Amino acid sequence: MRNRLSLRDRTAVITGAGSGIGRALAQSLAQRGCHLALVDVNAHTLAETVALLPTGVRISQHVFDVANRDVVAAFPVAVVDAHGGADVLINNAGVALGGTFEMVSEEDFDWLFGINFHGVVRMTRAFLPLLRARPEAQLVNISSIFGIVAPAEQVAYAASKFAVRGFSEALRHELEGSSVGVTVVHPGGIRTNISDSARAPQGAEAAEVQRRREAFRKFLRMPPEQAGEIIVQAIERRRKRVLVGSDAVGLSLLSRVAPVSYWSLMAKGLPK
Structure with a gap:
């Protein structure tokens, strides 16, 4: 069993930090007390994140896709x-x-996978030498509960998260x-803006897209702060797999009990 990873005075790189x-x-x-190299495609929201952080740690901001x-x-x-390396x-x-x-165009499918x-594979390839250079290091990839179960109308997203x-x-x-441990994280319904910012398929009616977003939003219950703390505790313990939320735990169990027929049971709880 790996030793517990102390994060004080370590350096963490986080993508999608905005x-x-x-x-x-x-x-x-x-x-x-962990130093941070924060990445996001949106400079404004990234700066908002930095403004929320306590003083006393070294922070660098990097804006790119x-x-x-x-x-x-x-x-x-x-x-x-900026930091001398990454842990x-x-x-x-x-x-x-x-x-x-x-409904999903090839262009949109490729955009999501990119x-x-x-993005996960390339970031890992780029940073693995730095992680290997540390006595202890952790690679953390955020998948999804949709990397364990695959709902209808989530073909592109589920395929990408199964791939992760x-x-x-x-x-x-x-x-x-x-020296490098790997953690894969499967969050359930976390209250983020992912449903609001999701790309709609070409030709979809705006009213129907909005209706579906509002219906999906009801399943996003856990505050992101709670999810973040669960994940960081898992990093400290160097856990290999993390299910975030009771919904993720339940759906993971359902997929093992009914690996072929889980969708017929799962769909009953979803909005039409």
């Missing part, structure tokens, strides 16, 4: 310049896209015995 779980992670880590291959590849140099990488940035497979999956899960688990097995 809001939601990413912001909450930054707050929980900073409260523990994790889907940008060249920027991601060069990013470790900026982190080394924790949290791949949190993600986007959502509703609609059935036939952020949700390829598979990537994380296989990489963990490859890194077994090294």
Whole structure:
């Protein structure tokens, strides 16, 4: 069993730090005295996150899209310049896209995968040498409960989150015995703006899109601050897998009890 990871005076890199779980992670880590390299595509919301953080930790802000291959590849140099290295990488940035497979264009499908999956893989490839250089380090990839169960009309999103899960688990097995641990996180309904910012399929009626967003929002119950604290505690314990929320725990159990027929049971609780 790995030793508990003390986060004081460590450096954590967090993508998607401008809001939601990413912001909450930054707050929980900073409260523990962890230095932060924060990434977001939105400079304004990233600055808002920084304004909420306590003094006494070193913070650097980096504005870019994790889907940008060249920027991601060069990013470790900026982190080394600002912090000297990295002990924790949290791949949190993600986007959502509703609609059935036939409704979702190839362009939108590729856009989502570029952020949700390829962004995770490229950030990991870029930072793994820095993590390996530390006596103890942790890679944390945020999947979703939709990386365990796959609802209808979430084809692109579920596919990307299943891919994050598979990537994380296989990489963990490859890194077994090294200084780098791998944590994969499956949040349930966290009260973030993901439903409001989700991209709608081309040609979808605005009124129907709004109705579905409002219905989905009812399932986002846990405050992001609570989710962030749960995840940070899991990082300290170097846990391999984290289910965030009772809904995530319940759906994970359902998928094991009824691995083929879980959808017929799950769909009964969802809005039409």
